[in-house]
Amino acid sequence: METIINPSKAQWSEILQRPTKTIDDIENTVTQIFDDVKRNGDKAVSKYTSLFDGVDLESSLVTSSEIQKAVESVPSELKQAIQLAKANIETFHAAQKTQNVDVETTKGVRCWQEKRAIQKIGLYIPGGTAPLFSTVLMLAVPAKIAGCTEIILCSPPNKNGQIANEILYAAQLCGVTKIYKVGGIQAIASLTFGTETIPQVYKIFGPGNQFVTVAKQLATKYGVAIDMPAGPSELLVFADDSANAAFVASDLLSQAEHGTDSQVILVTTSKAMASQVEDEVKKQLQVLPRKSVAEQSISNSKIVYLNSIAEALELINEYAPEHFIVCAKDEAFFIDGIINAGSVFIGNYTPESAGDYASGTNHTLPTNGFSKSYSGVNLDSFTKSITFQKISEEGIKNIGQSIELMAEAEGLQAHKNAVTIRLNTLKL
């Protein structure tokens, strides 16, 4: 890890630079596959499943007997762990329900706001060596609470034409409506246009590689909403002398194992802590099964020493981390002052892993500085708010003239007329 002592503000943007990727060359591939799926539906999907996943499927729909078998195969200890996580995620997301907002803004003018569930949603769960079933919980649980009626899950099949048992178990536990063995660009294209087998949805959620990310971006051009733009996962830890260096090192490594492009930054006001963490990282790294991945992302990561917590907070808000761990004597200073972060983990016994799996918060979070403008996935991600208004005769008398004046000043006479014609009937 590179240690940087008291960098000037002019250096910050360089220090905080994220790994960037060019996506321009991917875009052509994505556009071609979208066009093909739009035109040829299931036939195109099968072709790409055969090409990219190396398997020919009779049908992409997972059957109920496949789900049944998967449920039986998951060890009961793991099932209990998943159930505990689900219960906590449910508790936290159910608490996010809001009441209707209902106000009389002027006498006779009643305005209100209600949230309604997005009816049809798609969840994308990546495949690969490790089954990311925790993401199924993070997306399907709030979707169910929100009241989405169609929850469609797509995940690529392995060489045997199967989706991991843990993913199928989590999906049925959380009330996913339909599960399809389809991955990558062709999955996002299917959810965007619909095929003979796979239904079209209104919003697509979930992580994925850069192909999936570009495909989700393209989906928005066709009127499908997405949860948020995605980038490599990242963690920033602030630690002072009150932190435990071994714990901090374990957190940095848990982020570093995600991928070689993961970002890990330690900000500290203690030179002693900086060097202790560095030693601990070296020690703990040795025993990791994903050592080579973690080693590479750790070698790109940075320790930034700053003189004051005020300056530290400023730098952290400038970076806008996805995950932010605070182990500080004055933790309230950071809690009150943090403006740009996806999820904040406070104190020595709050590892990022807790939020990744089981504490109840969502792990689908804005990376790449997007926490400056985006929320992580939460209950509202699965709803949209609709406004309603009902105006009485008295109400239109109270605000009618203002509407007429404003509409006229904007040159919109028919907008004015819609009020005038009503006011005239009330003058009789």
Added chain:
Amino acid sequence: METIINPSKAQWSEILQRPTKTIDDIENTVTQIFDDVKRNGDKAVSKYTSLFDGVDLESSLVTSSEIQKAVESVPSELKQAIQLAKANIETFHAAQKTQNVDVETTKGVRCWQEKRAIQKIGLYIPGGTAPLFSTVLMLAVPAKIAGCTEIILCSPPNKNGQIANEILYAAQLCGVTKIYKVGGIQAIASLTFGTETIPQVYKIFGPGNQFVTVAKQLATKYGVAIDMPAGPSELLVFADDSANAAFVASDLLSQAEHGTDSQVILVTTSKAMASQVEDEVKKQLQVLPRKSVAEQSISNSKIVYLNSIAEALELINEYAPEHFIVCAKDEAFFIDGIINAGSVFIGNYTPESAGDYASGTNHTLPTNGFSKSYSGVNLDSFTKSITFQKISEEGIKNIGQSIELMAEAEGLQAHKNAVTIRLNTLKL
């Protein structure tokens, strides 16, 4: 207006088809201007202002003396109308503030969610013959309530190098921080990258022509969020025998005058109402100053007669109108059953104009069927929610083993270690 009696469901999608535009040929222009502004900043911006707006400006920043003069020029009657509208918009959007969500999901595991304002936002206000100052209110008022610290407004200058007085008045009234005379693609590019004069922002709001729409879409590629994708404005009215045909016609025409691509649909269960509205539209159309525009969009518009309100509601949810007016005996049926709409106007004295200007609801709404997945602009559009968690020693004992099991099953050993290392210290 074309009247369609009891169409079969198979015909719905054709009837509800929106006017489409191809944007592919615009994309090249937008990309070029973005590249130029990114590289050459203010110099590029001046060039395009000269080219597209026909004016050479010394500086794009509106000075405080220009604002002062504009404020003095707006007639006091119009000022009062704008102030009344502002007060109602404030009341309704301030009521949308939510409390922090704070839960102990498991003993010792505290999770909470807080909303923080997006610090830097950009508002785009189109120019043209009519100054759309009402949109300034709709965007700047909630931004101010949310606590955004930099509220940057861009609007194209006229041939004299000026922005309309009403826009400047509304901007200063609502606490806009800085106003720039820059329009079109170059405005969106400036807000995306920042120039020597114009600050970079995190999220861009506001309507615009198709160039602005494509530019906003491109901005998202560079990490800037946008309010929502935009399309031509649209209105769907449901009216039965309890409606007033003249009022309904005035509402249809107020939508139709927006542009030749505006969409207007009347759904009814009364054949008498259908023909009365048609007659009224013809009559009222004659006296409109924007008659030629309204005439053309009315000629593309449709009246759909259906036998039952159940079928009507189904068709309306399928269409997902931006604006939805309900004048029905059983209005509760529609209020309870509407799932996809931007804003709903209920009863004979609630014209769409009220929500466009002064009732308090927002007029920046999802068009083009986007109300299936998007909300209109509301207070939350100017904030993002951050989750926080703090776990005690007892808390990590309660959920630690579940995290270990799940992390291991996902093949993420360092995620497990971050918990194990903590649990081990608690066993001593």
